[in-house]
Amino acid sequence: MLPTVIIVGAILLVAAAIWLWRLRRMTAVPHPSPTNESSPRDPVSTEFLAPERRDDTATKPSAATASTAHKRSAEQKLPLLGPRGDSQRRNSEKPTRTDTSSGALVVEPTTPPGPVAQEEVTSKGANSSDTKWEAEPAPDSRLRDTFATGTRKKLDVVVHNPTLESLPEDTSFTVMAPTTDPPVEPGDTSRNIGSPARTEGEFPEVRASEAGLQPEMSQPLVDESEACASSETRDRGHARASNGDSISTTKAPNDSSGPTNTQPNPSANRPATAKVTEIAGRSDNLGPPSDEQLAKKKRTATRYQPAARTPKTTRRRKRTAPVLKSSPDRKTNRARSLSMSVHVSFGRRNRCKVSLLPSRALDMPESVEVKQAGGLETWDALQDEWYSNVLPVDLGAALRRGRVWELADTSEDTAWSFSGRDICVLAQGSTISGYVSVPRLMLGEDHVVLCTKQSLEAVQDALRAAGCSMSDPKSGGGIPSGWCMLSGVRPTVAVAHDSEAGIINILRPIQDVEITLRHGIRLSHSKWLCGHPPTIGVRGHGELHVDVLIDEQPARLDESGGFVSSGWDDRGIHTVFCGGQTQAYEIVEGASSWQPFQSFTYRPTQGRAPKHEIVICGPIVDVIGDTENALLTPSTNSLLLGAVPGQIASSSAPYDSLNREYLALADFPVVWTAPPNALRCDKSNACVRLIQFEEAENGRDVPTGTSREDVLRWCQAILDASRKRLPVTPHSDSTLELWLGYKKVARRLWRKLR
């Protein structure tokens, strides 16, 4: 009995010692030091308002304060938020509690170096705040002294981030902050983070990759569905304050509507914290994220829930960002992470080809050079949205572990990332043939599922639960090693998602409405040729009835199976709304004027000067140079005559030509062709041929630009043909009359100049 008590006591002592050690470690977390003035870490992007005021009305800034709160540039703003790694790590270690006065979840500092206040940071909404966020205290020099007093106050946070448009206006979050307000001078905008002059397109997107993370770390650990969903959340996450100033902040996905959970659930609030620290991660001194951070990201993504969407809140804004990006003075060091999709195409004998399909942004060039493990590789644009397929040697491993391709051009921090996974869901692409990876199974649609052999059983179970008809799993024959493929997967039953299920959720179709724009003649991204608009469809709604609005007008199904409304195919931008989804398209005119070009260029083979070149473009045959004229002439008629006396040229047919006609060149508009020596030609075969109808110039003297000898030659050629009585073709009165006029001019000039 006694030894047992001793052992238990020893264990308790050891446990207590460990607990104390850990407590000391926690309290030993580096905290902003008042002496660390030059440290760039952890500045806070907050503006202090009236100190010691706790009521909500006091938290709302005056108009003057609010206006000054937005004058700070992004460059000033971004470093204000601490490094991602440190802040996240510390946040994860801090205990939380619920603020009894407001119900907000706040972070308790474990061992502040001095009395630390909690400051509620309230967005500029009009209503009372329910959503509480947490941010880090900052070692800003103006704040360091305030750590001494330990009071609690409201902060007005202006964080520029286009991710949270749908955030309720009354969202607030709590920030650990110094207790004593630093002296804020009227008009001091040094702590303001936003600039009202910014357009929304100027706001850089906040992504993990932009935060300077390693590409492997920056890529989402969930499939593209969640990435897209997050992207959509970011798109609509740009809020505007009531005074017209833009406010961007971050918000937990599950906080998208209504009051937020005020329970001290760290995981529920972590997304918001993670988002904030993503912004914070934009500072330069970042370390690689820890596994814990990555785990947080994963958990965050799986909890995504779409916000309530209406035609107005989901309306797409005009894309201005790419244009701004391309301007030289907008060059920044922003990191950009682009997605890499899986592409499966079927070939002969149902052999499939699995590859990766890099996405292409609007402002990206036709060809890019990309760094990868094997060296540099060039990707050419396949179409507007895609670069050409990428086929890594170890595709199976790449699918399983993920991979990153970085742009070789180091001036742009751009990378394509593919997150590793065990299951890929693909559906028929709307812009490319074959199957392209999609976020999850869609009801009633035909899919292909790629999965590792280890996860095959779980996949088949999940597909059965979704009422899928499917083929037997196949492997080999173009499928990456270690993987197998299930084709003909068509789910019929919606299955609720479960956060514990992880990646299996992508095999659980939900009532996920998607607006499809197919057919028509698509010129680029979302532009269709006028007169050939897209067929607007909706998929993913199963048998449920859905209301479709086009330009906010109710749409109806036409005989072709597409939704239409009045003016839906007129020129301009149109918006389709259905089931919380919005899709925009534009009807534009294509090119309407085209110019000939030099497609084929040949030198004449009959010995003309090499400067003359014949140009062919489609059926058009022309000669380079404005003064050149090419005409078909019988091989017997090598003498070319113009309308001006003295315009005469001799063009010989190719020596080996068997053709009856050849292409003759002249520097003047040719009116007639005649045999070179009319008096000696065979009258039965020879003729004078009219090329174009033009009266002879009836001058009294030698025309300008011609010589007397040329005029005499011109006259002699006409008179000889006349003396020989060569037939004139085509046989018509007008032709004969024209020929007589030429004879008269020639005879008169011959008599005068002889």
Added chain:
Amino acid sequence: MNPNDLLLWLSAKGSGSWARYRSAVDELQSLDEPSNADQDLDDGVPESGSLPVHLRLRLNLERLGHVEFFRDDFPDGWRIVPPTLACDDTGLQAVLCGARTDSLIRQVEDAIDGVSMQRSTQRECPDVIHVVVEEERHMQRVAAAADLYLQPRAVSQLLAAVPPIDDMQMRTPAELPFGTEWDASEFIAEKLGWISVEADKARAADSGLFRFHIHFQPHYFVKLRGRSFRIPVQVGKYLMLRKARQRVTTYDRDAMVFAVPVACRPPLLIDRALTLCTGRVPEVDKGHLIYRNVGNDKAIAVRALLRQ
């Protein structure tokens, strides 16, 4: 697959890269074909000839003078030809070539009284549009009204402008590729086919037409008296046929039908000229390409150019 839509797309874009062309074909094809049919059409199971669908479409678009591919100004792409009325020798009938839009076709229809437009379909080609007028001068008025280029006697002009196959302009001096990774083959005129040869043997040959393959990309070279030239494959074949004194073309004067073996398709511009005689791509019959409505003088010209 709707080639009319493809031509509208090409016209609206004006020019582009080969990849964009392929993706457009791919996109239109994926939209218009049932998903199962994709498998047959997509991956080189041709319905006619031995070319995949995007190459067949390219060939037909070039034959009909709608689009030019891979020229000096755009070595990796294509460009649409301006809309042109390619007239026949009478000047009373023309084929509408080049760019095409809905409004342009309406303009042609409404240009003047007395003009008629005959539209006919053909496989894997945009519709053929013939413009027929009662007098020759009406064609000029149609062209002016619809802002079209006019090419009188288009076929004869083309045939007169193209050098014969043995002209130096039809080939470019170039060294044969070196290295061991090339697959080489030689054209045999008697069999009208290719046989594999060792690359070193091809390099050492005094004459012959050789195909060097690498990464599924063929390169054609002709060797004449020990000198090597890069050459279009059709031109090279007819050079070898001439060297072997072998005639492969046939002409039926009464039926006005000109025929060549499928393996000996004429060089592009001659092919275009023969196609524009009717505005329809040649039919394939018993291993021969059949060009119709080819006049005697044109047949003589073609044979002269091909040295047949």
